[in-house]
Amino acid sequence: MATGKSRRIKDLDTLKALGHPLRMKLYRALKVTGTATASQLADQVDEAVSLVSYHLRKLAAHGLIEEAATGGGDARERWWRPADAMISTRDEDFRDAPERAAVHAAVSRMHARQQGEMYESYLDTQSAWPGDWRNVAFSSEFMLSLTPEELRRLGDELNEVIGMWRARGQAARESGDVEGRENVAVHTYGFPFRT
Template sequence: MPEPEPQERQIRHLDARSLRGLAHPLRMQLLDSLRFSGPATASQLAERLGESSGATSYHLRQLAAYGFVEDAPEHGKGRERWWRTSHEGLYFDEALFTDSNPAVRGALDMVMHEVATKHAQQVYTWLGNRHTWPEEWVQGSDMSDMTLRLTPRLANELIEKMHALVDSYRDLPEAADAPDAERVRIHTHTFPISTD
């Protein structure tokens, strides 16, 4: 039998309107929690994030209004409302980075800072807990930084190649049922620095 075709990942393209709907720290935490831990109720998310269920309910409804989350009725019992993400990842429309509207720039800055903070928290958590992982996973982790001299075109080419390489490891049959397989976070950051 032929191998099934890999399903295309559902990526949400952010424009100015949807960006404003996402630009709130709790909304981003809710979305991350649903993406990484699966469907949940507002009460479960409140407990997980240390928030009130009223706050999580309100912000889940806002996320739903902008299309970031949706009902997960297959999980609910009775009046319980379960939520799931509508996508697997986010893609920032290039126009957002040059938008002249101060509200759009502010929303973009807030979202980007929240993403950077989340990345830093994940690294700190790994560093604090790596002693609890088997030696193979300690050896299978990496914290590297490299400095290159590139043009903007070459930087974009490098980013595309890094993303393609990571995607080539997505959903490999070898890792699907392997007893030692774990979810792995990969962060990439590519940006110019001043040499002063």
């Protein structure tokens, strides 16, 4: 990654750019691979290279991804990487106008839908995974009674823990220690509800 920092998206145009379903899949694929070409990503998302290239340029125009040093192979191909270690959005940055709030809600719904699809895909293929992976995969739901400040702190602490594990995996990847490692998705939500 270009920086170890996280980026909070606050402008509507960048949010709209990320809000396209294919762009979000491409961004997620780059987060997993670190660097990739349009051809490699096209294979992963089963789309035409020209379409993937177009969407990668849109993500780059908004600073979400950037060109990376050539990863080997054909030097004529552009290599891409995420521009930041993490991106996030917050409702408070978009609630000042109905259009902004609607776009944020739509992008958040699409993101949640894609996360659900990822988990359902795992459930569909669960029996094909070795037992040691099946034994440690988890899905949890916790019902807590918190104040807004406590929920903020919980989110910060979870991000800190995930950041530690992300750094550990990145260091292992960079050192070539990939034996027994798989990509792992961890989805968490924290939101108020009433019964």
